[in-house]
Amino acid sequence: MLSGNGEGMDNLLVSGADSAPLRVLLAHxxxxxxxxxxxxxxALGLAENGWQVLRFEFPYMQRQRSSGKKRPPDKAEVLLTSFREQVEALVQDKPLVIGGKSMGGRMASLLADALLxxxxxxxxxxxxxxFHPLGKPDRLRTEHLAGLRTPTLIVQGxxxxxxxxxxxxxxxxxxxLQLAWMPDGDHSFKPRKSSGHSESTNWALAVRAMDQFLTKLLSSTERTQQA
Structure with missing residues (x-):
């Protein structure tokens, strides 16, 4: 169905071999x-560990690319619909994990139980x-996370x-829900120089956490299928 490394296919960037045992669909x-x-x-870190990663863009980001003008994100309903359409367009011939960065991950978590x-x-x-808007710690975005039934990994600075x-x-x-903490990391896992950590090591640590999560998930899925 899909092949190549870093190839664009219908609003998708694909990293990793089509023979991978599991796919990860990521939003920005x-x-x-x-x-x-x-x-x-x-994406490339996961691909190097044997997983296939598909990245896609929401409608507002596609419009931004075509116009060259910065645009605000679409409303949540549009984002969720776009995410679901991407899932439904994939051939379901192997396990699929959804996720994303910041807003993209939040949309994935809101869809997760229904798709599960x-x-x-x-x-x-x-x-x-x-977990909350910048500077507004009282406006939590955690209500659905309390009752989440989907196995979920949050990698957080x-x-x-x-x-x-x-x-x-x-x-x-x-x-x-599992949490993997990146030492002294900010929203993109970048630490302060004084911490003794580096952005590259934290990014590698994030990839390792995801790889371990996916390996355990695949093993559990295979045992269920054999039972």
Whole structure:
């Protein structure tokens, strides 16, 4: 169905071989598209570990590319519809995990349980989840996360301004949700120089966390199918 590394196909960037045992469909964040350095690092890192990653863009980002003018994100209903359309367009011949960066990950988490019930996906990955808007810690975006039934991994910077470690530790979150903390990382996992960590090592750590999550998920899926 899909092949190649980093090839564009109908609003998709595909990284990793078509023979991969599992696919990951990733959406971008609010301010940067599917080819941002962050998205590229996550996708290629997973591909190097044997997974196939498909990146797509929401309608507003496609319009921004064609017009050259910066545009605000579409309303949530449009984003969710666009995400679902991408899932439905894929041939369901192997396990599928959905996710994304920031806003994209949030949209994935909002769709996850419905798609799980439809047997369209197996899990969700959020990279830098926006637990609350910037500077508004009282406006939580966690209600659906408390009862989430889909196995979900959130990779989060320890000092993310939209959900720091000390804040998130107090949120009521589903037992299906795992958290992987990036040392001193911000919303894109970049640490301060004084921390002794680096952006590249944190990005590699994020890829490792996702790889471990996917490996365990695939093993569990295979055992279920054999039972």
């Amino acid at each position: 964040g609010a301010g940067a598209g599917m080819d941002s350095p962050f998205m590229e690092a996550m 019930d439809e047997q369209a996906i197996q899990a969700c990955i959020c990279l830098g989840y926006p 320890e000092r993310d301004a939209m959900g720091r470690h000390d804040e998130v530790s107090h949120y009521p979150l589903s037992e299906q």
